[in-house]
Amino acid sequence: MLFNAIVWSPSEGLDLGFFTLHYYSLMFLIAFGLGWYIMKSIYVKEGVSIEKLDSLFIYTVLATLIGARLGHVIFYDWDYFQHHLLEIFLPVRFEPEFEFTGFRGLASHGAAIGIIIAMYLYRKKVLDKPVLWILDRVVIPVASGAIFIRIGNFMNSEIIGKPTNSDYGVIFANLGEDFARHPAQLYESFCYILVFLALWFIYWKTDKKEKLGYIFGLFLVLLWTVRFFIEFLKEPQGPNEIVMGLNTGQWLSIPFILAGLYFMYRPTTRRQV
Helix, strand or coil, X not given: CCCCCEEECCXXXXXXXXXXXXXXXXXXXXXXXXXXXXXXXXXXXXXXXXXXXXXXXXXXXXXXXXXXXXXXXXXXXXXXXCCCHHHCCCCEECCCCXXXXXXXXXXXXXHHHHHHHHHHHHHHHCCCCCHHHHHHHHHHHHHHHHHHHHHHHHHCCCCCECECCCCCCEEEHHHCCCCCECCHHHHHHHHHHHHHHHHHHHHHHCCHHHCCCHHHHHHHHHHHHHHHHHHHHECCCCCCCCECCECHHHHHHHHHHHHHHHHHHCCCCCCCC
């Protein structure tokens, strides 16, 4: 065969002696750290005080983690968590026996909603700019962060792809499997690289950033279109998830895509907010 399956069986993380730094946590650190430097370059270009960047970082981190967690709870696993409310924000599982699980179960749709809300609050309390002005810029580091989050999913052998029924693919040995699956996490991560590069180019090399909401809208269209199509190669993330041939992630992506098209092509007015 042209391609041979890769056996994937990584350790849980980096053993630092006194604790283990899990790869998923490491990817989050890289995502937020790189995002900070990307936004710093944008704020310097726009003449915005760097002091306001620290607040943006805090708002974004909290919005991402809280929004992603609530998104998973509400969209994917409410049947369980409605009876285990303490586990929503605690890194443990109480049943069938007590277990330290870490913070697993994060949904990108929830993170997106959380970030949008957080940018509105950030605009009201910190930076006197239109909220769409902020969103047009913050989605650039968000897109870069998505690259590393999906790599983290791959390292964790989670959000796995469907079987390839061939020698091509990845064998997730940590799941006790001996057959190849699509590395859907890596497909998605690679596509997000392209999304990030497109947003970066449009911001730095074109005048589209002058139209409030255009880059934000383009981000919504590109990122959630990628998510929509890659979902066809993923295993369902929950029971009874398929409705009319589409899974939960796909149905949740459609409103974001439509909203993105609106922001890209809405009529411009003299007074934009």
